[in-house]
Amino acid sequence: MVKARNKQGQRTLIAFDFGKKYIGVAVGQELTGSASPLGAIKAKEGIPNWQILEAHIKEWQPDLIVVGLPLNMDGSEQQLTLDAKKFGNRVASRCGVQVAFQDERLTTADAKEQLFARGGYRNLKKEAVDAYSAVLILESFFAQG
Numbered sequence: 631m632v633k634a635r636n637k638q639g640q641r642t643l644i645a646f647d648f649g650k651k652y653i654g655v656a657v658g659q660e661l662t663g664s665a666s667p668l669g670a671i672k673a674k675e676g677i678p679n680w681q682i683l684e685a686h687i688k689e690w691q692p693d694l695i696v697v698g699l700p701l702n703m704d705g706s707e708q709q710l711t712l713d714a715k716k717f718g719n720r721v722a723s724r725c726g727v728q729v730a731f732q733d734e735r736l737t738t739a740d741a742k743e744q745l746f747a748r749g750g751y752r753n754l755k756k757e758a759v760d761a762y763s764a765v766l767i768l769e770s771f772f773a774q775g
Contacts, residue, residue: 641693644686645768646721647734647760648697648714650676653683654760657690658768660775665768667761676713680724687725695727698734698767730771737766
């Protein structure tokens with residue numbers, strides 16, 4: 631496990647919105663509490679293109695990675711929740727960066743709503759929605775901070 635370079639409150643974080651076909655990616659700074667979308671990584675049955683994922687880690691050198699947990703509305707786990715945890719654990723072991731998990735209920739709906747408000751249907755491309763969902767996951771993580 632790589633030791634965090636920055637102390638809490640000043641860290642760079644990357645968030646992943648886990649999905650079976652696409653994994654949304656965002657980067658953010660604790661200091662500002664804001665995040666920016668980086669796009670989406672194609673995945674096969676939840677297994678990402680590791681070269682692209684690792685390139686994001688190398689470029690941004692995050693102190694912490696946040697993975698969205700897709701829970702049922704009542705807070706219970708589903709198969710996708712277990713798959714997201716498995717993904718997070720693989721990222722931690724492959725990249726040597728600590729992983730935290732964040733409840734992501736309703737982030738996709740919120741992402742679509744906000745993107746639509748900014749530019750209509752043309753903003754609702756799958757990659758944009760997944761990346762913006764990762765932004766919302768990271769911003770909700772910051773808000774709980």
